Amino acid sequence: xxxxxxxxxxxxxxxxxxxxxxxxxxxxxxxxxxxxxxxxxxxxxxxxxxxxxxxxxxxxxxxxxxxxxxxxxxxxxxxxxxxxxxxxxxxxxxxxxxxxxxxxxxxxxxxxxxxxxxxxxxxxxxxxxxxxxxxxxxxxxxxxxxxxxxxxxxxxxxxxxxxxxxxxxxxxxxxxxxxxxxxxxxxxxxxxxxxxxxxxxxxxxxxxxxxxxxxxxxxxxxxxxxxxxxxxxxxxxxxxxxxxxxxxxxxxxxxxxxxxxxxxxxxxxxxxxxxxxxxxxxxxxxxxxxxxxxxxxxxxxxxxxxxxx
Amino acid sequence: xxxxxxxxxxxxxxxxxxxxxxxxxxxxxxxxxxxxxxxxxxxxxxxxxxxxxxxxxxxxxxxxxxxxxxxxxxxxxxxxxxxxxxxxxxxxxxxxxxxxxxxxxxxxxxxxxxxxxxxxxxxxxxxxxxxxxxxxxxxxxxxxxxxxxxxxxxxxxxxxxxxxxxxxxxxxxxxxxxxxxxxxxxxxxxxxxxxxxxxxxxxxxxxxxxxxxxxxxxxxxxxxxxxxxxxxxxxxxxxxxxxxxxxxxxxxxxxxxxxxxxxxxxxxxxxxxxxxxxxxxxxxxxxxxxxxxxxxxxxxxxxxxxxxxxxxxxxxxxxxxxxxxxxxxxxxxxxxxxxxxxxxxxxxxxxxxxxxxxxxxxxxxxxxxxxxxxxxxx
Numbered sequence: 132x133x134x135x136x137x138x139x140x141x142x143x144x145x146x147x148x149x150x151x152x153x154x155x156x157x158x159x160x161x162x163x164x165x166x167x168x169x170x171x172x173x174x175x176x177x178x179x180x181x182x183x184x185x186x187x188x189x190x191x192x193x194x195x196x197x198x199x200x201x202x203x204x205x206x207x208x209x210x211x212x213x214x215x216x217x218x219x220x221x222x223x224x225x226x227x228x229x230x231x232x233x234x235x236x237x238x239x240x241x242x243x244x245x246x247x248x249x250x251x252x253x254x255x256x257x258x259x260x261x262x263x264x265x266x267x268x269x270x271x272x273x274x275x276x277x278x279x280x281x282x283x284x285x286x287x288x289x290x291x292x293x294x295x296x297x298x299x300x301x302x303x304x305x306x307x308x309x310x311x312x313x314x315x316x317x318x319x320x321x322x323x324x325x326x327x328x329x330x331x332x333x334x335x336x337x338x339x340x341x342x343x344x345x346x347x348x349x350x351x352x353x354x355x356x357x358x359x360x361x362x363x364x365x366x367x368x369x370x371x372x373x374x375x376x377x378x379x380x381x382x383x384x385x386x387x388x389x390x391x392x393x394x395x396x397x398x399x400x401x402x403x404x405x406x407x408x409x410x411x412x413x414x415x416x417x418x419x420x421x422x423x424x425x426x427x428x429x430x431x432x433x434x435x436x437x438x439x440x
Numbered sequence: 441x442x443x444x445x446x447x448x449x450x451x452x453x454x455x456x457x458x459x460x461x462x463x464x465x466x467x468x469x470x471x472x473x474x475x476x477x478x479x480x481x482x483x484x485x486x487x488x489x490x491x492x493x494x495x496x497x498x499x500x501x502x503x504x505x506x507x508x509x510x511x512x513x514x515x516x517x518x519x520x521x522x523x524x525x526x527x528x529x530x531x532x533x534x535x536x537x538x539x540x541x542x543x544x545x546x547x548x549x550x551x552x553x554x555x556x557x558x559x560x561x562x563x564x565x566x567x568x569x570x571x572x573x574x575x576x577x578x579x580x581x582x583x584x585x586x587x588x589x590x591x592x593x594x595x596x597x598x599x600x601x602x603x604x605x606x607x608x609x610x611x612x613x614x615x616x617x618x619x620x621x622x623x624x625x626x627x628x629x630x631x632x633x634x635x636x637x638x639x640x641x642x643x644x645x646x647x648x649x650x651x652x653x654x655x656x657x658x659x660x661x662x663x664x665x666x667x668x669x670x671x672x673x674x675x676x677x678x679x680x681x682x683x684x685x686x687x688x689x690x691x692x693x694x695x696x697x698x699x700x701x702x703x704x705x706x707x708x709x710x711x712x713x714x715x716x717x718x719x720x721x722x723x724x725x726x727x728x729x730x731x732x733x734x735x736x737x738x739x740x741x742x743x744x745x746x747x748x749x750x751x752x753x754x755x756x757x758x759x760x761x762x763x764x765x766x767x768x769x770x771x772x773x774x775x776x777x778x779x780x781x782x783x784x785x786x787x788x789x790x791x792x793x794x795x796x797x798x799x800x801x802x803x804x805x806x807x808x809x810x811x812x813x814x815x816x817x818x
Contacts, residue, residue: 189523190498191505285657303657306642388643389602404498404603 175419182412190406200413220397224417227394230308231376234315238323238372239365241316246328264324272318276385279314280305283386306388314382319375323368330364331357362436366429374422394418464705466491467500467511469692472564473713474725481712487705495646496603504529504697511697512706515563517605517690518553519759525559530695532558533707540714548691548731560693561710562731564723566665567687567755568606574677576659581681584614587660588637595640597659599652602644607634607662609688609758616685619759653678664690666728669741669748673727686754691731 151157182200184192207217249260267275282288283304290302304310334357342352358365380395389396394414401411462485466473470493482489492511494500497520503509504524516524524530535541536557541549544562554560570587579593580586588611590598600607611633612619617626642658653661654676665687668680694710696703713722719732724740729749743750 187505189505189527190502191527285655305657384602384645388641389645390638390641390643403502404496404605406498406501 178412178415182409182416184409184412186407186409190402190408192408197409200407200409200411201417203407203410204413204417220414223392223397224394224421226308226391227377227379227418228421230312230315230393231373231379233312234319234376235323235369235373237312237316238319239327239369241320242323242327242368243331243361243365246324246331249324249328250332250334261325261328264321264328267318267321273381273385275318276314276381279310279317280385283310283313305386306390308387308391310386311379311382311391311393314386315376315379318382319372322371322375326364326367326371327361328364330361330367334360363433366433370426370429373425377418377422462487462705464489464513464702464709465511466513466709467503467509468493468513468515470495472515472692472726474722476725477713477718477722481709484712485705485708487702487708489709496601497605498603508699509697510699510701512700512702513709514695514697515692516695517692518551518757521560521693521695522553524695525554529698530559531698531700531703533696533703534558535561535710538707538711538714540711543714543716543719543732545731545733551691553691554693560695561714562691562693563713564666564726564728565689565691565731566728566749567689567751568662568664569610569683569687570660570681571653571663571668571671571678572660572681573653573656573658574679576656581679582684584610584681584683584685587662587681587683588614588633590637590640590660594660596642598637598641599643599645599649599658599661600641601646601662603646606688606690606758609756610662613683613685613688613756619756650676664728665748665751666726669746670727672748680748682751682753684753686756687751689755689757691757 181192183196183198184200185195185197186192186199202214204220205216206214207219208214245264249257249264252260280287283290285301285303285305287303289304290300293302294300338356338360339352342356347355378395379393380399383389383391383393383396384399392400394417398411398414398418401407401414405411464487466478466489468491472493473491478489478491481487494503497517500514500516501520501523504511504514505527507529514530521530535554538561540561541557544557548562548565550557570581570584572581576597577594579591586594587598608630609619611617611630612621615626615629615633617623617630621627643652645652649661649663649667650671652658653663654671663680665680668678671678694706694713696706700706712718714732716733716735719730720734720738723730723732723734724738727741727746727749740746741749
């Protein structure tokens with residue numbers, strides 16, 4: 132404090148300290164602070180509080196401290212009241228991570244060439260292509276998922292296409308994990324393409340030429356030049372896709388037939404038919420904790436990368 | 441600055457209160473209330489009516505429990521109505537003093553879910569069972585066996601509702617287990633039946649049932665009588681299975697949530713819907729049976745044209761945790777009645793009451809006979 136005060140010009144240091152509400156920027160920032168506080172931070176605290184409350188008989192909860200919500204993630208209360216280890220919820224968590232991870236990987240695989248292609252177009256066409264990528268955002272998410280139900284479902288577009296190619300009629304691709312994954316990849320794709328495009332666009336073409344001049348083949352150029360330089364965009368895209376995918380509800384419910392749950396649908400079930408709000412809140416907290424771990428991990432890696440040039 | 445803020449806040453208050461004066465917010469089963477009647481009510485009383493829909497009693501209960509839902513009218517089924525009364529989240533609006541009460545058929549007044557008919561006015565009743573697409577499935581339908589233990593033909597072609605409500609009841613009817621049994625061995629049988637059925641189930645969903653069934657995406661779907669009737673009348677090849685084990689009965693009623701902002705309009709609407717003329721129109725629209733005194737010769741769905749509504753198999757009304765299992769009951773707090781997990785490797789879809797629940801089901805005043813046939817309409 133004293134150190135930094137030394138650098139402040141004398142007249143500023145001598146001026147009486149203004150109260151913070153006399154500062155105009157306090158009022159200017161107030162709406163965003165209120166929004167953050169009431170729409171973001173307060174709900175998290177409420178969920179945290181509910182997760183340690185006691186469930187009510189018909190749903191709802193009472194304010195009695197109880198860790199049953201958390202213990203239920205690992206332990207099932209048996210018919211006679213004894214606690215026994217149960218892997219079911221861990222399996223749901225595992226499936227969630229598997230599907231979200233697969234979504235991220237597939238999105239990456241598709242997004243990098245697409246973004247590279249767009250970034251090498253003349254400016255006019257580039258703008259048009261970026262616009263096309265964002266186009267799905269104009270349509271409600273539930274409609275986009277329904278569109279896939281029409282494509283993959285019985286008598287849908289894809290089965291009909293296969294039928295004309297001579298494959299057996301009446302195939303349905305709906306109601307399994309593959310259908311869930313398809314819809315998840317589709318809905319998440321623009322979130323991956325845009326940040327990847329932003330970083331690839333800034334890529335200096337001369338560096339690629341330089342790599343080739345130094346006898347780097349295409350693979351080496353990709354691995355040693357393009358990927359390191361676009362890594363921030365890829366990371367941003369991966370976070371933008373992975374984190375929302377962890378909370379997917381619509382896709383497993385509509386495309387997966389509600390049979391193989393993911394964490395999102397499990398949380399929804401606990402607040403609805405399961406009538407176990409504290410447990411639902413506990414899973415929500417667990418989901419958030421896992422997301423935090425993932426984000427901290429990526430942040431640390433990014434920091435380390437910057438530290439070692 | 442502060443002056444502006446205060447002025448804005450005041451203006452907002454006035455704006456919302458002025459708007460709410462002529463409003464009515466209804467939360468009802470999807471497509472359950474005739475839009476023509478709503479338009480008529482809206483015009484006659486100069487009230488703006490907003491209708492939201494739900495597809496399960498559980499959703500409705502959760503929403504009302506969360507409080508400040510902003511709804512003036514909701515339409516729970518009988519067992520959830522009982523829960524709502526016990527929880528104190530709906531209002532005693534003196535239903536038995538309304539004209540609407542006089543219009544309820546005598547046999548439907550003062551049932552176990554609202555003994556003095558203070559909290560509710562019934563709206564519709566019916567049954568739930570499984571419905572088949574007759575183009576796809578030609579086999580027998582006279583037992584729940586074909587649904588819960590499907591033959592090769594129906595494997596992967598079955599759909600159930602995504603909520604336990606009436607599905608558990610149907611499984612219990614099939615197995616001969618009493619509703620809300622506390623016998624763990626019996627409930628284990630229900631669980632085993634549903635778990636064994638799961639690989640044959642294509643989807644658990646309460647939405648879009650009509651199109652899923654009509655398109656042949658599935659060949660059999662757990663559904664409600666009137667919905668099946670409506671689908672059949674619009675040309676879908678569907679048939680409600682008259683299962684010899686019986687059907688699960690339900691009755692939906694109008695209730696007013698505790699925090700309803702437009703209480704008076706809600707009462708007005710309930711009165712409006714309950715006149716013989718409007719109840720008849722509502723019945724013809726909804727295609728479920730009406731518990732009100734209706735104008736007999738204006739009823740479209742008669743025994744001849746709508747056999748779905750006049751089943752000749754026994755009906756058992758669903759029950760769920762009832763009055764004696766209050767939330768403050770320490771035994772209940774200790775118990776974990778809803779464990780959505782099986783012990784055998786897959787998430788369990790259906791909550792199974794655990795053994796340690798205090799008797800959840802039978803209210804003291806419930807009639808001793810479990811089975812209650814729906815009397816045929818006079």
